Amino acid sequence: MTDVTTTTAAAQADGAGSGADAAAPTRASLETMPLGKAINAGLRRAMADDPRVLLMGEDIGTLGGVFRVTEGLQAEFGEGRVVDTPLAESGIIGTAIGLAMGGFRPVVEIQFDGFIYPGFDQIVSQLAKMTNRHEGSVTMPVVIRVPYGGHIGAVEHHQESPEAYFAHTGGLRVVSPSTPHDAYWMIQEAIASNDPVMFFEPKSRYWPKGEVDFSAPHAPLHASRVVRTGTEVTLLGHGAMVSVLLQAAEIAAAEGISAEVVDLRSLSPIDYAPILESVRKTGRLVVAQEAPGFVSVGSEIAATVAEKAFYSLEAPVLRVSGFDTPFPPAKLETLYLPDADRVLEAVDRALAY
Amino acid sequence: MSSSEAGERAGTVQLLTPTGELVRTDATAEYLPWVDALSDDQLRAMHRDMVLTRRFDREAAALARQGQLALWVPSHGQEGAQVGVAHATRPQDHLFPSYREHAVALARGVDPVDILRLLRGHTHGGWVPAEHQNFHVYTLVIGSQTLHATGYAMGLGLDGKSGTGDPEVDQAVVTFFGDGATSQGDVSEAMVFAASFQTPELFFLQNNQWAISVPVSRQSRTPLVDRAAGFGLPATRIDGNDVLASYAVSRRDLDAARSGSGPRFIEAMTYRIGAHTSSDDPTKYRRDDELQSWIARDPIDRFAAFLRARGEGDAFFADLETEGDDLGHDVRTRTTSLPSPDPSLMFDHVYSEPHPLMREQHEWLTHYEQGLGGTAGPAGGRA
Numbered sequence: 001m002t003d004v005t006t007t008t009a010a011a012q013a014d015g016a017g018s019g020a021d022a023a024a025p026t027r028a029s030l031e032t033m034p035l036g037k038a039i040n041a042g043l044r045r046a047m048a049d050d051p052r053v054l055l056m057g058e059d060i061g062t063l064g065g066v067f068r069v070t071e072g073l074q075a076e077f078g079e080g081r082v083v084d085t086p087l088a089e090s091g092i093i094g095t096a097i098g099l100a101m102g103g104f105r106p107v108v109e110i111q112f113d114g115f116i117y118p119g120f121d122q123i124v125s126q127l128a129k130m131t132n133r134h135e136g137s138v139t140m141p142v143v144i145r146v147p148y149g150g151h152i153g154a155v156e157h158h159q160e161s162p163e164a165y166f167a168h169t170g171g172l173r174v175v176s177p178s179t180p181h182d183a184y185w186m187i188q189e190a191i192a193s194n195d196p197v198m199f200f201e202p203k204s205r206y207w208p209k210g211e212v213d214f215s216a217p218h219a220p221l222h223a224s225r226v227v228r229t230g231t232e233v234t235l236l237g238h239g240a241m242v243s244v245l246l247q248a249a250e251i252a253a254a255e256g257i258s259a260e261v262v263d264l265r266s267l268s269p270i271d272y273a274p275i276l277e278s279v280r281k282t283g284r285l286v287v288a289q290e291a292p293g294f295v296s297v298g299s300e301i302a303a304t305v306a307e308k309a310f311y312s313l314e315a316p317v318l319r320v321s322g323f324d325t326p327f328p329p330a331k332l333e334t335l336y337l338p339d340a341d342r343v344l345e346a347v348d349r350a351l352a353y
Numbered sequence: 354m355s356s357s358e359a360g361e362r363a364g365t366v367q368l369l370t371p372t373g374e375l376v377r378t379d380a381t382a383e384y385l386p387w388v389d390a391l392s393d394d395q396l397r398a399m400h401r402d403m404v405l406t407r408r409f410d411r412e413a414a415a416l417a418r419q420g421q422l423a424l425w426v427p428s429h430g431q432e433g434a435q436v437g438v439a440h441a442t443r444p445q446d447h448l449f450p451s452y453r454e455h456a457v458a459l460a461r462g463v464d465p466v467d468i469l470r471l472l473r474g475h476t477h478g479g480w481v482p483a484e485h486q487n488f489h490v491y492t493l494v495i496g497s498q499t500l501h502a503t504g505y506a507m508g509l510g511l512d513g514k515s516g517t518g519d520p521e522v523d524q525a526v527v528t529f530f531g532d533g534a535t536s537q538g539d540v541s542e543a544m545v546f547a548a549s550f551q552t553p554e555l556f557f558l559q560n561n562q563w564a565i566s567v568p569v570s571r572q573s574r575t576p577l578v579d580r581a582a583g584f585g586l587p588a589t590r591i592d593g594n595d596v597l598a599s600y601a602v603s604r605r606d607l608d609a610a611r612s613g614s615g616p617r618f619i620e621a622m623t624y625r626i627g628a629h630t631s632s633d634d635p636t637k638y639r640r641d642d643e644l645q646s647w648i649a650r651d652p653i654d655r656f657a658a659f660l661r662a663r664g665e666g667d668a669f670f671a672d673l674e675t676e677g678d679d680l681g682h683d684v685r686t687r688t689t690s691l692p693s694p695d696p697s698l699m700f701d702h703v704y705s706e707p708h709p710l711m712r713e714q715h716e717w718l719t720h721y722e723q724g725l726g727g728t729a730g731p732a733g734g735r736a
Contacts, residue, residue, distance in 0.1 A: 054511075080511050086549055091500060091542030098504020101489075102512070122539075125494050126501070129477070133490060136702040137481040170703050194705045269709050 036206035038180035042187035057109030089119035113148040114157025128171030151204035161291035174268040176200040178242035180210040185217035202239035222266040230260035233284040238264035248343040283314035293321030315353035367592035373658025384601035403432040406456040408677030417631035427627030433652025434621035437599020449502035461488035496537030502528035506552035515553035516613025523611035533564025544584040547616040561625035566638040581618035593621030
């Protein structure tokens with residue numbers, strides 16, 4: 001295993017993070033970078049801070065992952081901490097569980113959303129239930145990183161949004177950042193959690209750049225957050241959908257409609273306070289997601305908001321979702337995925353009540 | 354191949370004949386030094402573990418029949434395989450069982466009532482592995498634990514906790530699984546990972562010939578021991594009803610694993626004398642002559658004959674019977690008087706850190722239950 005002192009020094013020399021000493025950052029506190037690079041920086045800092053953090057997955061070593069999110073980390077931390085595994089998702093997650101029992105904090109990369117299902121049993125029957133089975137005597141600080149969602153024109157199994165399966169499972173935490181800044185901080189917070197965290201990375205957002213403030217996160221891991229204020233309708237989503245909602249809000253503003261946008265950030269648990277506060281102000285809620293709408297995270301939010309903010313609602317909570325079909329061939333994906341127009345169509349319906 | 358053909362396959366390590374005579378041949382010479390080094394007390398301890406496990410098994414089966422357990426999983430017939438490997442482990446080793454390894458559990462200091470708490474519906478676990486010589490809790494999804502074991506063993510390698518050259522500190526991992534489990538993808542993946550990362554690990558397969566009603570011939574057309582070679586794991590088939598074969602071969606393989614020479618594989622040929630569980634009826638799918646042929650090779654009778662031939666007297670066996678009856682009585686008394694688990698057990702450990710849904714739903718249930726107790730409850734009954 002790589003020597004910790006060396007790696008910390010290397011991380012600092014590389015200017016990639018503040019290393020073990022957060023009070024003395026070696027990089028500018030603000031930097032503009034793509035979301036994928038921000039996760040890379042977050043991983044690097046987590047690995048430098050804690051020698052028990054270990055990355056494992058397919059092609060994550062010398063290649064740096066198919067999306068290059070782990071690029072450079074094996075060279076920096078060694079093969080013992082960035083482990084290229086055999087090609088077997090159940091094997092990766094099952095062995096991550098055993099490593100966690102041995103005091104490691106494994107961060108698993110699943111190559112694509114649609115490839116997570118061979119590991120589904122180890123996630124929902126083992127990882128999620130291990131602490132409960134041991135009545136607290138064993139913890140499972142395992143992060144499973146999943147590049148998810150559409151907009152990249154890929155073949156079958158490469159554009160799915162399977163987050164609801166995991167949000168449905170007690171024992172798992174499920175989060176999804178929408179910006180480079182959140183990605184940088186949320187990956188570190190997920191790694192610091194003693195519970196298993198499903199970390200859904202909006203792969204269509206890997207490349208657009210955004211500002212990362214290395215001095216502090218904007219919110220705790222499981223907080224939802226208002227990212228644009230408005231008064232007439234609340235738009236809620238997570239991951240890549242947040243940028244679509246912001247775009248829709250901008251168009252709405254040009255049409256004289258004031259929309260508030262809430263970034264869900266955490267799908268399990270859901271932080272309802274900012275959502276309910278927003279809905280009580282606007283009286284209308286549109287929930288958008290790439291995932292199919294049937295039995296979805298958006299459905300859960302719609303039910304809960306109807307229950308807890310019933311007298312504030314001027315219109316039913318509306319969902320804008322992927323269709324309840326398999327993800328279509330890429331030439332049809334723009335029809336499948338909710339875009340700003342589909343969101344605005346729902347906004348118009350909500351305002352018409 | 355039928356199970357009887359498999360049992361007679363050449364190359365199967367047997368150190369005690371079914372009538373209890375030690376086999377001293379060129380083929381066994383490699384293993385006998387470990388057997389010869391066993392003291393009288395160690396030999397008695399092996400016998401005691403087998404006999405007490407069977408007595409516990411009998412009591413648990415009775416409790417199940419009387420409705421005191423939701424389910425019982427008999428270990429009858431497999432005590433030799435289990436006690437042998439259990440005695441070959443060191444305290445620092447980690448053991449990842451399936452759910453029938455009662456003899457190993459008892460040998461590692463697990464309270465048998467904790468096993469019954471699981472089967473009575475009081476817990477999903479039952480004990481703290483770190484406080485029970487690293488005997489991990491039972492895993493009910495077939496084969497899943499082989500990956501946890503392999504991951505744990507990968508960690509030992511990364512931490513330099515094996516292969517130091519000091520057998521007093523070097524650690525190894527044993528993972529238990531059955532013939533049915535060998536068809537599960539997880540078991541194959543565990544062997545892939547173990548071989549790739551050269552884990553300090555022993556794959557201990559108890560081939561008890563039946564996966565509920567399906568014979569091993571449906572799991573594999575080739576001897577299961579031969580599978581290991583395809584993964585690059587040195588493998589040995591043993592007479593699983595011979596506690597000394599299980600002990601000696603496991604000693605050799607665990608020493609090798611601890612020393613850093615990679616994973617090993619043992620196929621212990623044994624037999625599930627009882628039913629798969631208390632819900633099963635083996636008379637529907639297996640023949641009585643097959644059962645009788647395995648009863649004739651009973652691991653406890655065989656070892657008792659061996660001990661008597663070495664001069665062990667009646668008193669030892671009589672005392673053990675008394676101890677077994679005391680154990681049975683104690684297990685029965687404590688099991689039937691177990692208090693119901695507190696409802697908080699449902700919520701308290703789903704997450705190790707605070708979670709709003711757990712808090713809200715626990716509070717709601719508490720309030721609801723109080724309402725049913727006579728005081729006014731929430732009108733709607735909704736959280």
